[in-house]
Amino acid sequence: MHSSSADEPTAREEWLQQRGQQALDRFDSKTPVIYQKPIELNQDVHDWIAGWGGDSLFLTGPIGVGKTHTAWQTCRRWLEAWYAPNRPWSGGPDLRTYRSTTLFDALRPDGPDEIRRTLVKELQECNLLFIDDLAAAKASEWTQERLFEIFDERYINRRPVITTCDVLPTQLSEVTGPRVSSRLAEMCGASVVLLDGHDRRTGAAA
Numbered sequence: 001m002h003s004s005s006a007d008e009p010t011a012r013e014e015w016l017q018q019r020g021q022q023a024l025d026r027f028d029s030k031t032p033v034i035y036q037k038p039i040e041l042n043q044d045v046h047d048w049i050a051g052w053g054g055d056s057l058f059l060t061g062p063i064g065v066g067k068t069h070t071a072w073q074t075c076r077r078w079l080e081a082w083y084a085p086n087r088p089w090s091g092g093p094d095l096r097t098y099r100s101t102t103l104f105d106a107l108r109p110d111g112p113d114e115i116r117r118t119l120v121k122e123l124q125e126c127n128l129l130f131i132d133d134l135a136a137a138k139a140s141e142w143t144q145e146r147l148f149e150i151f152d153e154r155y156i157n158r159r160p161v162i163t164t165c166d167v168l169p170t171q172l173s174e175v176t177g178p179r180v181s182s183r184l185a186e187m188c189g190a191s192v193v194l195l196d197g198h199d200r201r202t203g204a205a206a
């Protein structure tokens with residue numbers, strides 16, 4: 001006869017474990033190849049993951065220090081944490097990842113209104129939004145307005161954003177417009193993490 005022991009996973013734990021593994025497999029398959037490698041994360045990033053909730057995370061620093069790699073691996077840890085047995089289940093996680101240039105393109109006024117409106121709504125509501133290299137391209141006035149719609153909704157509902165960028169949130173005004181940079185500064189609060197060091201691509205000082 002089968003007897004259960006305290007060490008055996010419960011049905012809920014097994015279900016979470018399986019669902020979590022499927023979500024991680026899907027995430028890994030869409031992660032760019034070089035960012036799939038596990039890396040040591042900065043202590044401030046560990047702290048953000050441990051206490052994650054409404055706060056956003058802003059990773060800044062010079063070229064090649066590892067901002068994007070850190071962000072992808074942080075998203076992965078966030079996903080793992082979603083399926084932790086002690087976390088109350090609130091449905092499958094919706095995690096969106098975007099390069100800023102791709103995002104700005106998708107928000108342009110020349111595409112179909114319906115598709116753009118759906119995208120804005122999805123980015124307002126997803127559980128975690130990661131935008132890579134936010135200062136890489138200047139947003140037009142139109143795009144700044146769409147960014148405002150996305151960030152304001154996330155700001156008032158305390159939905160987190162992970163941003164990588166080579167300047168500070170307060171210096172983003174030129175790119176995103178002042179209303180977005182002001183909100184982002186408050187959303188990140190103490191979780192503005194400076195990654196310092198050399199350009200890992202060349203081995204030269206950044």
Ligand SMILES: Nc1ncnc2c1ncn2[C@@H]1O[C@H](COP(=O)(O)OP(=O)(O)OP(=O)(O)O)[C@@H](O)[C@H]1O
Pocket residue numbers: 034035039040062063064065066067068069070133164166200201
């Ligand atoms: N902690 C780490 N350990 C080992 N390799 C790393 C680490 N972080 C990043 N790398 C590697 O260093 C290189 C640069 O990393 P990444 O692309 O994340 O830099 P970045 O700061 O985003 O640069 P950029 O400002 O140009 O976007 C990549 O090859 C990446 O895989």
Ligand SMILES: [Mg+2]
Pocket residue numbers: 067068069132133164
């Ligand atoms: Mg990068």
